[in-house]
Amino acid sequence: MSPRSTPGPGVTPRTALTIAGSDSGGGAGVQADLKTFLACGVHGMSAITAVTVQNSLGVSGFHEIPAETVRDQVRVVTTDIGANAVKTGMLASAGIIEAVAGTCDELGIGRAAEIPLVVDPVAASMHGDSLLADSALGAVREVLLPRATLTTPNLDEVRLLTGVEVTRRADLRKAAEAVLALGPRWVLIKAGHLAADSDCVDLLVGAGGEVIELPGPRHPTEHTHGGGDTLAAAVTAALAQGRDLVDAVRVGKRYIMRAVAAAYPLGGGVGPVSAFWRVSDVPW
């Protein structure tokens, strides 16, 4: 039976795969991605790259999964179940990035292939704890970004990858062009950290010259843990549902605006954006 956009009994839903790290606090990483996939009506799968020791106060350590085990997770799910879209998050090391890139080529995943690849170039947690070896930045630039259908850097990641500093909305275009020069088909620059701006206006730019602003209100909350993962996962889910890239990014922006508006405090530090706004039918 062919997949359809709303899963029902006995009907295979569309599928999405996240290749990312586990967040023990449940707010970001694989946990955020799987919640978002569910909320967007796709069957979520995961290839775990690292297990982080993390709560609302930060990341106190992580254990990297061997690159071959990451590769094998991707292979077994895509060759059996199949993935309609793939997302990467925390990749931890150059060895894992190279294994993921090779596996994407082998399985037809990426900008030059059939299955779209969304690359969230995660370098550090919002608390500033490193999630990527310094020596792996070159692999993100040279190996990962050229294969991306879409990449979704935040302003810190733009600076790390390109050296471009964004301090006002007018700088976003220059930042996008610098990222596009590294080879992705599309870039979505996330402006959540542009504190000087009273709104959150992200910018989507394509290698074909497309420029699209994604405006949204800035909500007065500090609880935005997992926001970047959630946005990229919602875009990935929409791509898996067969939407075109621009439409999928618009869906992602609508999803994250609702998730940030519903964000909640948790623990003694920073709480997560919420997937609860999509849950309307709790079974009791």
Ligand SMILES: Nc1ncnc2c1ncn2[C@@H]1O[C@H](COP(=O)(O)OP(=O)(O)O)[C@@H](O)[C@H]1O
């Ligand atoms: N306070 C906020 N109010 C509304 N949207 C926000 C807020 N903070 C971030 N966002 C949005 O959440 C998404 C993630 O952005 P950002 O925080 O920049 O990424 P990251 O989580 O990767 O650091 C973007 O769409 C951004 O515009």
Ligand SMILES: Cc1ncc(COP(=O)(O)O)c(N)n1
């Ligand atoms: C496993 C994992 N992946 C990604 C993030 C980034 O999320 P944030 O920037 O909200 O800390 C994280 N903290 N942990």
